[in-house]
Amino acid sequence: MAKKKEIQQLNEVTVRFAGDSGDGMQLTGSQFSNTTAFVGNDLNTLPDYPAEIRAPIGTVYGVSGFQLHFSSEDIHTPGDSPDVLVAMNPAALKKNLSEVKKNGILILNSDTFDLKNLKLAGYPTNPLDDDTLEGYTVFKVPISKLTEKALEDTKLSNKDVARCKNFFALGLMYWLYNRPIDNTIKWIEEKFKKKPEYVEANTLALRAGYNYGDITEAFTTRYSVEPAKLPKGTYRNISGNEATALGFLAASVRSGLPLYLGSYPITPASEILQYLSSYKNFGVKTFQAEDEIAGIVSAIGASYAGNLAITSTSGPGLALKTEALGLAVMTELPLVVIDVQRGGPSTGLPTKTEQADLLQAVVGRNGEAPVAVLAAKTPRDCFYMAIEASRIAIKYMTPVILLTDGYIANGTEPWRVPSVDSLPKIDVKFRKEKEGFYPYLRDEFLARPWAIPGTPDLEHRIGGLEKADIYGTVNYDPDNHNKMIHLRAEKIKNIENDIPLLEVDGEQEGELLVIGWGGTYGAIKEAVAKARTLGYKVSQAHFQYVSPFPKNTGEVLKKFKKVLLPEINLGQLAKLLRSEYLVDIIQFNVVRGLPFKVSDITEKIKEVYGGKNGK
Amino acid sequence: MENKIEIKTAKFTVKDLMSDQDVRWCPGCGDYSILAQVQRTFPEIIDSPKEDIVWISGIGCSSRFPYYMDTYGFHSIHGRAPALATGTKLANPKLNVWVATGDGDLLSIGGNHFIHACRRNIDLKIILFNNRIYGLTKGQYSPTSEKGKVTKTTPYGSIDYPFNPTMLATGSEATFVARSIDRNTKHLQEMIKRAGLHKGTAFLEVYQNCSIFNDGAFALLTDKETKDDNVLVLEHGKPMIFGKNADKGIKLDGFTPRVVDLTSGQYSKDDLWIHDEFDESPVRATILSTFTEVPGLPTPIGVFRQVFKPTYDEGMVAQIEDVKKKKGEGDLAKVLLGANTWEVN
Numbered sequence: 024m025a026k027k028k029e030i031q032q033l034n035e036v037t038v039r040f041a042g043d044s045g046d047g048m049q050l051t052g053s054q055f056s057n058t059t060a061f062v063g064n065d066l067n068t069l070p071d072y073p074a075e076i077r078a079p080i081g082t083v084y085g086v087s088g089f090q091l092h093f094s095s096e097d098i099h100t101p102g103d104s105p106d107v108l109v110a111m112n113p114a115a116l117k118k119n120l121s122e123v124k125k126n127g128i129l130i131l132n133s134d135t136f137d138l139k140n141l142k143l144a145g146y147p148t149n150p151l152d153d154d155t156l157e158g159y160t161v162f163k164v165p166i167s168k169l170t171e172k173a174l175e176d177t178k179l180s181n182k183d184v185a186r187c188k189n190f191f192a193l194g195l196m197y198w199l200y201n202r203p204i205d206n207t208i209k210w211i212e213e214k215f216k217k218k219p220e221y222v223e224a225n226t227l228a229l230r231a232g233y234n235y236g237d238i239t240e241a242f243t244t245r246y247s248v249e250p251a252k253l254p255k256g257t258y259r260n261i262s263g264n265e266a267t268a269l270g271f272l273a274a275s276v277r278s279g280l281p282l283y284l285g286s287y288p289i290t291p292a293s294e295i296l297q298y299l300s301s302y303k304n305f306g307v308k309t310f311q312a313e314d315e316i317a318g319i320v321s322a323i324g325a326s327y328a329g330n331l332a333i334t335s336t337s338g339p340g341l342a343l344k345t346e347a348l349g350l351a352v353m354t355e356l357p358l359v360v361i362d363v364q365r366g367g368p369s370t371g372l373p374t375k376t377e378q379a380d381l382l383q384a385v386v387g388r389n390g391e392a393p394v395a396v397l398a399a400k401t402p403r404d405c406f407y408m409a410i411e412a413s414r415i416a417i418k419y420m421t422p423v424i425l426l427t428d429g430y431i432a433n434g435t436e437p438w439r440v441p442s443v444d445s446l447p448k449i450d451v452k453f454r455k456e457k458e459g460f461y462p463y464l465r466d467e468f469l470a471r472p473w474a475i476p477g478t479p480d481l482e483h484r485i486g487g488l489e490k491a492d493i494y495g496t497v498n499y500d501p502d503n504h505n506k507m508i509h510l511r512a513e514k515i516k517n518i519e520n521d522i523p524l525l526e527v528d529g530e531q532e533g534e535l536l537v538i539g540w541g542g543t544y545g546a547i548k549e550a551v552a553k554a555r556t557l558g559y560k561v562s563q564a565h566f567q568y569v570s571p572f573p574k575n576t577g578e579v580l581k582k583f584k585k586v587l588l589p590e591i592n593l594g595q596l597a598k599l600l601r602s603e604y605l606v607d608i609i610q611f612n613v614v615r616g617l618p619f620k621v622s623d624i625t626e627k628i629k630e631v632y633g634g635k636n637g638k
Numbered sequence: 639m640e641n642k643i644e645i646k647t648a649k650f651t652v653k654d655l656m657s658d659q660d661v662r663w664c665p666g667c668g669d670y671s672i673l674a675q676v677q678r679t680f681p682e683i684i685d686s687p688k689e690d691i692v693w694i695s696g697i698g699c700s701s702r703f704p705y706y707m708d709t710y711g712f713h714s715i716h717g718r719a720p721a722l723a724t725g726t727k728l729a730n731p732k733l734n735v736w737v738a739t740g741d742g743d744l745l746s747i748g749g750n751h752f753i754h755a756c757r758r759n760i761d762l763k764i765i766l767f768n769n770r771i772y773g774l775t776k777g778q779y780s781p782t783s784e785k786g787k788v789t790k791t792t793p794y795g796s797i798d799y800p801f802n803p804t805m806l807a808t809g810s811e812a813t814f815v816a817r818s819i820d821r822n823t824k825h826l827q828e829m830i831k832r833a834g835l836h837k838g839t840a841f842l843e844v845y846q847n848c849s850i851f852n853d854g855a856f857a858l859l860t861d862k863e864t865k866d867d868n869v870l871v872l873e874h875g876k877p878m879i880f881g882k883n884a885d886k887g888i889k890l891d892g893f894t895p896r897v898v899d900l901t902s903g904q905y906s907k908d909d910l911w912i913h914d915e916f917d918e919s920p921v922r923a924t925i926l927s928t929f930t931e932v933p934g935l936p937t938p939i940g941v942f943r944q945v946f947k948p949t950y951d952e953g954m955v956a957q958i959e960d961v962k963k964k965k966g967e968g969d970l971a972k973v974l975l976g977a978n979t980w981e982v983n
């Protein structure tokens with residue numbers, strides 16, 4: 024009988040699962056996340072996987088990782104560096120070791136540390152035997168053999184048995200962090216409904232891993248993280264891409280308009296098309312187009328005919344959609360373009376995150392072609408910003424670009440599910456009356472009427488040529504062009520009266536304001552909180568609207584002696600703010616394809632203070 | 639399938655279709671004829687009210703077409719008309735959606751959208767105004783210009799092989815493929831009607847004279863003197879006969895079409911290729927498409943092929959209904975909750 028193990032309380036833990044891209048690490052990570060959410064911790068995740076679907080087995084570039092940060096307190100990032108690394112092979116260890124905290128825990132599948140795999144990973148000697156792992160708490164677990172043993176009575180092939188080892192690792196982690204295994208068992212039963220032999224095998228592996236922790240002498244301590252104090256309600260775990268899809272579904276329901284998505288698969292945005300394709304019973308029309316251009320152009324055609332029309336893409340796709348966006352500007356039709364930003368330029372880093380499409384979104388078109396640009400700040404915020412983007416597009420008859428990024432798109436966090444009634448209602452006014460109808464006669468928001476084909480007596484023509492003010496006919500008059508250029512710009516600028524003011528967290532004026540936009544919110548928030556505990560006076564403000572800016576932006580920026588702006592680009596928002604408000608911005612730009620580390624921003628705050636903490 | 643055109647009860651007149659815009663094509667442009675024949679035939683073939691008609695175009699001379707029709711119209715961007723039309727049709731499948739496009743618009747910059755519209759069999763009528771030249775940009779060669787053509791961008795003659803539009807459409811599985819000529823107004827009207835009554839992607843190529851940059855490109859097919867010896871009018875179920883005195887016929891030797899003399903006594907009508915518009919196989923329509931590339935063969939006009947299969951738009955509607963039946967009408971509250979939730983009290 025095993026000795027009773029000690030349980031140690033922790034406030035927060037960062038875990039990283041790493042293995043070959045075929046090892047099921049994303050699945051293992053998301054199961055651990057779901058269970059962790061279920062026990063009531065706050066959490067935040069970051070999948071990190073290669074662009075290759077199955078890179079050569081055992082190599083460093085084939086390593087897939089999943090990081091998860093969970094806590095008994097409110098958290099906003101997936102954690103800077105892991106406390107625990109589960110590495111399924113030497114390559115996974117090689118790739119991730121440098122990021123693990125000093126004294127961190129390593130759980131290694133010792134069966135894979137053979138000559139072949141060591142060579143593939145580029146280890147000249149076995150790190151289990153030399154001093155590579157000095158300072159870490161190392162658990163060498165023969166995961167492959169133990170899984171085989173647990174499954175010896177099943178009739179699965181060797182290959183299938185090997186595929187169950189991630190569940191062994193997951194079971195062991197459940198034991199180590201004192202989480203229940205039932206959620207995952209339920210999931211396995213559902214997932215492999217039609218293959219009972221897999222249900223049996225995966226469940227056996229999971230239980231074996233759990234029991235191994237209990238029985239083996241190697242593990243003397245278990246850890247426990249108390250539930251976080253979250254506001255009352257019903258929660259679920261959600262990724263940014265799913266939240267985006269749900270947001271547009273909600274916008275469709277709340278506007279009464281059928282949702283039309285014209286899209287072309289592209290990493291990391293394809294999931295939005297996948298999710299929306301499954302909501303056919305809401306009348307959602309998803310059109311997987313022949314290319315990015317057809318995606319947006321068909322959406323413009325659908326908008327013209329009165330649907331809530333959207334198109335989803337990532338940076339290279341947005342570049343292809345550029346000309347069509349201009350058409351939507353000229354024809355003043357509601358349209359939402361979702362850009363899940365990834366590393367660029369060109370094909371860049373398809374599976375990595377970046378914020379370098381901001382200027383492309385705000386100004387990247389021929390001619391003066393203003394659009395509204397919104398940026399979601401967290402996975403769950405994608406839901407609300409999708410609704411907001413739809414609202415603005417419809418009310419102002421304009422294209423809207425919604426920026427998310429690979430990090431918040433794939434990352435997950437708990438979401439208190441709102442009631443449908445609490446969501447904003449979106450008013451839609453299709454023009455019906457013939458009397459006084461002119462295609463470009465504007466309302467008080469400078470929006471033109473939405474007169475859709477099928478409406479009697481309102482037949483009219485629109486297109487990409489310059490429009491006569493009010494009448495909407497083709498017009499080449501210089502003064503008319505000047506007027507229309509100004510009107511289109513003014514219409515977008517006016518949206519500032521209809522969006523929330525820029526909110527400052529902390530002191531409303533003073534020494535240092537840290538600003539950001541989009542997916543850097545969590546890292547900046549934690550960094551500011553950390554700096555405050557160190558005695559620094561720091562305020563934070565975060566942009567979800569970048570075109571137009573909130574009305575009070577200039578005022579807010581001018582209330583602080585210094586403004587620091589971390590961005591995962593070379594200073595694109597800084598450029599816009601400087602040119603708009605003539606304020607100086609201290610840039611902090613790191614473009615590694617990864618989210619900011621909290622500690623990097625905290626260090627930068629200290630540096631801005633010149634090492635003095637403002638006292 | 640009866641090859642007969644049912645005449646609908648008109649819900650609007652020819653005059654109703656004329657917009658208040660002055661038509662601004664060059665004098666003598668073949669586009670005038672296409673516009674006139676469309677306006678003349680629409681009241682006869684379109685069952686739905688006028689407000690359900692939408693004309694969508696890309697860029698080029700032909701793409702000004704929507705401005706001259708008093709229907710809903712959208713003059714979009716270069717090459718994208720089939721894609722825009724697809725979105726419009728899917729957003730409201732009740733609409734009667736037509737695409738006006740040119741050889742540069744549809745076959746060069748818009749080639750991808752064209753072949754995919756055909757493949758999907760989405761219910762669009764695409765009229766290609768083929769003048770074998772770029773007109774609006776003032777005279778560069780187009781993807782249907784003949785090899786060797788001298789234009790502003792090919793001063794030493796084009797070294798490009800042209801596209802064969804009907805072959806491309808057939809190869810892309812368009813369910814209706816036809817050709818007509820701007821000057822042959824009766825025939826053009828007939829083809830517009832046939833295209834309009836087809837359900838699915840209907841592709842109609844119209845040889846259209848550009849009087850400024852490529853005048854006379856189709857003269858052989860339109861001049862009184864030469865047309866009968868150079869045009870083969872396709873008629874369903876009839877042998878392929880042409881020539882001023884109906885003295886020549888087409889005989890199909892295996893896959894090779896040959897012109898035979900019907901006056902020498904060696905061949906009779908019974909030896910000729912009998913045109914079958916509704917041939918399920920695309921092989922014969924493809925052979926017909928090659929006629930223009932073989933010296934000595936006449937240029938066929940008429941319906942190359944018409945087949946029937948469910949359209950993409952019907953499929954989309956049916957699938958939505960089917961999923962609704964199986965899963966029930968969507969419940970947002972339920973979907974927001976997802977599969978795994980927990981309570982915080």
